[in-house]
Amino acid sequence: xxxxxxxxxxxxxxxxxxxxxxxxxxxxxxxxxxxxxxxxxxxxxxxxxxxxxxxxxxxxxxxxxxxxxxxxxxxxxxxxxxxxxxxxxxxxxxxxxxxxxxxxxxxxxxxxxxxxxxxxxxxx
Numbered sequence: 001x002x003x004x005x006x007x008x009x010x011x012x013x014x015x016x017x018x019x020x021x022x023x024x025x026x027x028x029x030x031x032x033x034x035x036x037x038x039x040x041x042x043x044x045x046x047x048x049x050x051x052x053x054x055x056x057x058x059x060x061x062x063x064x065x066x067x068x069x070x071x072x073x074x075x076x077x078x079x080x081x082x083x084x085x086x087x088x089x090x091x092x093x094x095x096x097x098x099x100x101x102x103x104x105x106x107x108x109x110x111x112x113x114x115x116x117x118x119x120x121x122x123x124x
Contacts, residue, residue: 002026002114004096009119016086016123022079022096022116030074033099035107036081038062039118040092047107049081050099058104064090086123093118 003025012018020036028034035050049070050058059065069082079096097112 002028002098004098004114004116006094006096006116006119009094009121011122011124012086014087014123017082017084018086018121020081020083020094020096020119020121022081024077024079024098027074027077028098028114029072029077029079031102033101033104034072034079035097035099035104035112036068036070036079037095037097037107037109038064038090038092039095040089043092045095045109050104050107051079052104053102056104060107063087083121086121088123091121091123093120 006022008020033052037045037047039045048062051070057070067085071080095118096116098114100113
């Protein structure tokens with residue numbers, strides 16, 4: 001069973017930056033599409049960014065597009081999400097997930113096999 005553990009969340013002031021990390025227990029970052037999802041208060045969980053096995057980044061048309069950068073370090077089995085110019089509406093729980101495929105063609109949650117427990121981001 002693959003485990004994903006997020007970290008890097010916290011409380012920050014608007015305009016600040018955070019880098020979220022997600023460490024995988026198995027060697028999956030190099031073989032699967034990995035994605036970040038956001039669950040803001042009162043909103044449905046949405047995918048914001050994904051990166052495929054050859055490190056091509058994809059960004060959904062969320063309000064965060066243009067302010068986020070997804071990356072990964074296969075040697076460390078770690079996925080990252082850099083968030084700049086944080087806004088209060090960015091507050092919420094951020095999850096990393098591994099899709100059951102190498103390519104990032106969807107943010108459908110049922111296509112993602114493994115999920116982390118999430119890391120909380122609070123922007124004031």
